[in-house]
Amino acid sequence: MVRIDEAAYQSALGAELRALRxxxxxxxxxxxxxxxxxxxxxxxxxxxxxxxxxSVVRFVELCQALGVLPHDVLDRVGSRVFACSPVGRTAVDVRRAAGVREPEYAPLRRWAVQRGGTGPKVVYLDASALASLAALCGVEPAVLAARLEKLDKGA
Incomplete structure (x- = not known):
């Protein structure tokens, strides 16, 4: 189970409210x-x-005053907080992805090479990012997810 960093979540929520204002x-x-x-x-x-x-009631009131739906705000906050979390995401070992040789995965390889040594070794793609990358590779998202899982296992 992934532990929620309360301070990071509170900070992200505050930043989102400030940005909306x-x-x-x-x-x-x-x-x-x-x-x-x-x-x-x-x-x-x-x-x-x-x-x-x-409080939840105050949060909803702020959202109403700002003209936004609370669940949309929480979705953006969750994306910020869980950006490096495996929850609901597909893992990509960037270093291994840079070594993929199949021609159809050239966009994956280019993306991984561009990341180079920057950032974490493993990143997590949400469903929309996985679908976009799969479209670039000309494969179905499930096919790309399976290939990424093989990379994660070192295959």
Missing amino acids: RTRRWTRKELVARLDTEISVQTLASYEQGVRHC
Whole structure:
């Protein structure tokens, strides 16, 4: 089981709320004025900085004021927090992928070579990234996933 880094999640949630507010070019004071319940500008700042927990009800209220769906915000936050997590993703050993020789996997090889020595040895692709890479390789996502699993086992 993957352990959730609470501080990282809180920080990502705050960053997402701040980005949404800034996209609308609102000050914290302007967002607070749009809420149905009263909170201080300092409280909003502490949510955005990830130093204070936001209740579910307050989170939904903030999302409504920002004109976004809460589950969309949580999806983006989850993508940030779990970007290096295997949960629901396909593992790619970048170094091994750089050595793939089958012609149809040339896009996979080029991507892995471009990553070179930067970043983690293993990265995790979500379903949409796997589908995009499979399309570039001209294979079905399940076929690419099976090939990546063989790479993971050293085959």
